[in-house]
Structures are given as C-alpha cells and as structure tokens.
Amino acid sequence: MNIPPEDYNKYFEILELGYNAPLSEVRSSYLRLRALYSSDSIVTSAIIYEFPDDSKQAILDQIDEAYAKLREFFKDKEADHGYKERPSVAGSDIEEYLANVTAFSGPALKMIRERLVVELKDIANFTKIRRQYFEDIELERFEALPTEVYLRGYVVEYARYLSLDPARVAGDYMARYRTWKTTRGNRS
Amino acid sequence: MEKNKGCEIWAIGGGKGGTGKSFITSSIGAHLAAKGKRVVLIDADWGGANLHSFFGVNRPQNSLSDFFEKKVPLKSLIMNCGISGLGLIMGNLPSLDSGDIKYAQKIKFFNHVKMLDADYILIDLGAGSHNNTMDTFLLADKMIVVIIPEITSIENMYHFIKNVFFRKLKVVLNSHGLKDSVNDAWKNRGIHGIKTLKELIAYLAGISPHIKDIIDKEMSDFRMHIILNQIRSSRDITVGTSIKSVCLKFLGMHTQYAGYIEYDNCVTSCINKKQQYMLTYPFSHVAKSIGRLSDNLIYVKEVTAATDEYSPGRL
Numbered sequence: 297m298n299i300p301p302e303d304y305n306k307y308f309e310i311l312e313l314g315y316n317a318p319l320s321e322v323r324s325s326y327l328r329l330r331a332l333y334s335s336d337s338i339v340t341s342a343i344i345y346e347f348p349d350d351s352k353q354a355i356l357d358q359i360d361e362a363y364a365k366l367r368e369f370f371k372d373k374e375a376d377h378g379y380k381e382r383p384s385v386a387g388s389d390i391e392e393y394l395a396n397v398t399a400f401s402g403p404a405l406k407m408i409r410e411r412l413v414v415e416l417k418d419i420a421n422f423t424k425i426r427r428q429y430f431e432d433i434e435l436e437r438f439e440a441l442p443t444e445v446y447l448r449g450y451v452v453e454y455a456r457y458l459s460l461d462p463a464r465v466a467g468d469y470m471a472r473y474r475t476w477k478t479t480r481g482n483r484s
Numbered sequence: 485m486e487k488n489k490g491c492e493i494w495a496i497g498g499g500k501g502g503t504g505k506s507f508i509t510s511s512i513g514a515h516l517a518a519k520g521k522r523v524v525l526i527d528a529d530w531g532g533a534n535l536h537s538f539f540g541v542n543r544p545q546n547s548l549s550d551f552f553e554k555k556v557p558l559k560s561l562i563m564n565c566g567i568s569g570l571g572l573i574m575g576n577l578p579s580l581d582s583g584d585i586k587y588a589q590k591i592k593f594f595n596h597v598k599m600l601d602a603d604y605i606l607i608d609l610g611a612g613s614h615n616n617t618m619d620t621f622l623l624a625d626k627m628i629v630v631i632i633p634e635i636t637s638i639e640n641m642y643h644f645i646k647n648v649f650f651r652k653l654k655v656v657l658n659s660h661g662l663k664d665s666v667n668d669a670w671k672n673r674g675i676h677g678i679k680t681l682k683e684l685i686a687y688l689a690g691i692s693p694h695i696k697d698i699i700d701k702e703m704s705d706f707r708m709h710i711i712l713n714q715i716r717s718s719r720d721i722t723v724g725t726s727i728k729s730v731c732l733k734f735l736g737m738h739t740q741y742a743g744y745i746e747y748d749n750c751v752t753s754c755i756n757k758k759q760q761y762m763l764t765y766p767f768s769h770v771a772k773s774i775g776r777l778s779d780n781l782i783y784v785k786e787v788t789a790a791t792d793e794y795s796p797g798r799l
Contacts, residue, residue: 312728312729312732328722328725329729332726332729332730337723337726338633338634338635338638338723339638339723339726339727339730340726340730341635342635342638342639342642343639343642343730343734343735346679346680347680347734351734355733424718
C-alpha cells in the first residue's frame with residue numbers, strides 16, 4: 297500500500313499533533329480530546345452556548361474518525377516497513393475488546409492499558425500516585441496494596457486516565473479485592 | 485531618533501479584571517531585568533493604572549496623559565522603580581475624561597514606544613474589550629492573555645479573542661480598500677445566516693478569493709499567548725491545553741499555551757505590603773513558574789500536552 301502521508305495530515309491536525317507524531321502521542325491526544333469533548337468542563341461550557349447543540353458531537357465524531365484512520369495508517373506502516381513502535385498495539389480493536397470484558401480484573405486492566413500504549417509511568421506522573429501501586433493493582437498483589445478506601449481511589453484514577461468508566465472498573469475490581477479479603481480472613 | 489530594532493513589545497491583556505495581569509507584567513519585568521535585559525513597563529490601563537504599587541513606589545506625578553496632552557517625550561516619563569534595568573511609565577491617572585484616544589494617536593504612541601531604548605517593552609492593559617485596549621493589543625509583537633481557571637474568566641477570554649480578531653479583520657480589510665465589508669456582513673448577519681465569528685469568517689472568505697487569501701494569512705499569523713494564573717491543583721494545568729484545543733476547534737484560532745502559575749497567598753500579602761514579589765520570594769514556585777513562562781514567551785515555546793511534563797513541582 298502506497299498512500300501518500302499527506303492524506304493523513306488532516307487527521308494529525310484534528311488530533312492537534314505534528315505530522316510526525318508517534319502512535320503513543322496519537323493515542324494520548326485522542327484520549328485527552330475525547331475526555332474534553334465528552335464531558336462538561338468549564339473550558340467547553342464557556343463557549344458552547346453560542347454553537348448548535350450537536351457541535352460537540354460533531355467534534356467527537358471527527359476525533360474518532362481521525363483516530364481510526366491513524367490507527368490504520370500505523371498498521372500499514374508496520375506491515376510495509378516492518379515498522380514497529382510498540383508490540384501488539386496497532387490494529388487491535390480496543391472497543392471490541394472492551395465489549396468482551398466481563399470483569400475489570402488486574403490482568404484485564406493491564407491488557408487494556410498496554411493496548412492503549414499507555415505506560416504506568418505516565419499514569420503515575422499525571423495522578424501523582426506511586427507507580428508501584430498501579431503495578432500492584434495490575435498484578436493483584438492485594439497484600440501489598442493499602443486499605444480499601446485508598447485503593448478504590450487509585451483504581452478510579454487509573455480508570456479515569458484510560459478513559460474507562462471509573463464506577464464500573466472500581467466496582468469490579470473492589471469486588472475481587474473483597475473476595476480476597478474474606479478468603480484471607482477465613483484462612484487466618 | 486533611531487528605531488530600536490532589537491526591542492520587542494509584549495502586550496498583556498485579557499477580558500476579565502482581577503486575573504493578575506498587572507502582577508504578571510511586573511513579575512515578568514522583574515525576571516527579565518534580573519537576567520540582564522533592559523525592560524520598560526508601560527501601564528496602559530487607561531482607566532485604573534496601578535502598576536507602580538507592585539514595586540512599592542508612590543504614584544508618580546507624570547503619566548501617559550502628559551505624552552498625549554502636553555507632548556512630553558515618552559523617554560522622560562520613565563521612572564525608576566528600584567530594580568536596575570527596569571523602568572516604568574505610568575498610565576493615565578484615573579480621571580473622568582479618559583475617553584477614546586484617536587487611532588492616529590495610538591499609532592504615534594506606538595512609534596514612540598518602539599524608539600525607547602530597551603530590549604523588552606511590556607504593556608499592561610486594562611480589563612475589558614475597549615477599542616483602546618484592543619488596538620494596543622494588536623500593535624504589539626506578542627499578544628498575551630492572562631486567565632484563571634474559572635468559567636467567567638474563560639468566557640471573557642473567548643469573547644476578548646473574538647473581539648480582537650474582529651477588530652483586526654476590520655483594520656486589515658480597511659487597509660485593502662474593502663472598507664465596511666466586515667461591518668456590512670455583521671449588520672446583515674441575519675440575512676446571511678451568520679451567528680458566530682467562524683461563520684462570519686467563512687462568509688467573508690466566500691465573497692472573493694482575494695478576501696479569502698487576506699483572511700487566511702491573518703488567521704495563521706494571529707497568535708495569542710495564554711498564561712493560566714492561580715491554578716490550585718495540577719489538574720488545573722490541563723485547562724490551558726483544553727482552551728488551546730477549544731480555540732482551534734470552535735474559533736479556528738491558534739494559540740500558544742505559554743505557562744501557568746500556582747495560586748499563592750503570599751502574592752496578595754506582598755502586594756498589600758508593597759513588596760516586590762520576585763525580590764521577596766525569588767525561590768518560590770510562583771517565581772520559578774514566571775521564569776519558565778517568560779522563557780517560553782521569548783522562544784515561542786509552550787507547555788506541551790505530554791503528560792510527563794505536567795509535574796515540574798508538586799502543588
């Protein structure tokens with residue numbers, strides 16, 4: 297496939313990136329913009345009243361399209377030139393995967409995060425929560441994790457960063473935590 | 485008199501009052517002076533000038549009104565404000581007749597400003613979208629808006645950016661002999677189905693390819709620099725990146741997110757004690773942020789959206 301890269305420039309523009317941005321930046325910009333235009337932040341509500349009701353949806357559609365196109369672009373790039381930025385990322389359809397997730401366990405979260413090309417370091421920097429906690433959350437090393445109230449907060453932050461539904465993720469994850477806690481209580 | 489080619493004029497404005505424009509102007513000035521630059525601050529808050537208070541000096545006798553009314557040379561109005569390399573020109577004293585200044589007078593004022601012997605000239609503007617304010621803004625080399633993460637401030641900023649660009653369009657199209665095209669389009673906006681600035685621009689660009697070229701050039705050259713003041717959490721930092729995105733998507737305007745400044749009670753107490761903040765707390769987060777954003781303004785860099793750069797210091 298020989299698509300001139302210029303065709304993709306407008307998609308990079310929609311995601312507010314330079315034309316040479318790597319897939320990881322495409323991903324994080326997509327997440328950031330999606331979060332911005334799918335919520336009611338002070339930044340958008342200060343201007344939205346002058347625009348038609350569906351203008352936010354129109355922007356979201358554009359962002360989604362740009363992201364889908366760019367994922368194809370990176371997939372082709374990978375196929376054509378043996379180019380590989382990060383393992384097992386491009387081409388994997390995250391929405392499809394998410395639909396099949398029955399419960400957000402630690403390993404499931406890890407899988408989602410890796411598919412989104414997000415590093416634990418990024419989440420830790422952003423949330424100001426120690427990286428180690430997130431690692432323990434993914435590996436379900438419950439004994440190493442702090443008490444329930446704190447843990448729940450960390451899981452919520454983690455989910456939020458990945459643009460997942462925090463309530464659902466925390467609900468699933470904390471249920472697993474409590475199961476572990478009861479079995480441990482029974483054993484001791 | 486020779487034009488000083490090396491000097492750069494920065495205008496600091498923004499729709500809403502109380503966001504810290506004067507504090508930031510005085511602090512950037514003090515920072516640049518400390519780096520060995522020659523700086524002149526001009527208080528152009530035509531109605532309520534008080535930049536002198538940030539340096540703990542008394543209200544001077546002379547002000548910009550002497551330049552406009554008595555033709556006193558601008559250079560002789562520069563007063564010392566206790567920091568070497570930093571001069572200050574006072575704005576008009578708050579008087580009841582500080583009305584409109586003619587456009588020709590503003591141009592003349594700017595020509596004199598450019599001849600001042602300095603590396604950086606910082607003009608502190610008043611709040612609101614008064615024509616005086618917007619014209620001064622447009623004549624500067626760098627347009628800087630100061631906002632705080634509050635919906636009222638953000639709303640006023642959008643309003644301000646739109647007004648400034650609207651004003652710019654009018655001035656530019658006038659100079660191309662297309663007088664009144666903007667006004668006519670706006671007056672008859674109901675007929676043309678124009679509701680927003682973006683639609684107005686699209687309409688004007690559709691009149692002729694010539695106008696489209698002019699507008700495209702103006703839009704790509706038009707660049708506001710945003711400073712986000714009084715952030716209270718690291719999450720607030722993203723307000724700046726979000727505003728950048730909204731300006732692009734809704735208004736079609738490119739902006740530079742120059743930097744952010746943490747909220748600090750010491751700022752208020754310094755102002756009330758008439759102490760210069762940058763001299764009193766040179767190692768504070770706020771002082772460091774001012775230094776960082778000044779460099780960003782000089783080199784036209786910005787806070788990037790990359791998450792790992794969000795955390796230069798804990799809040």
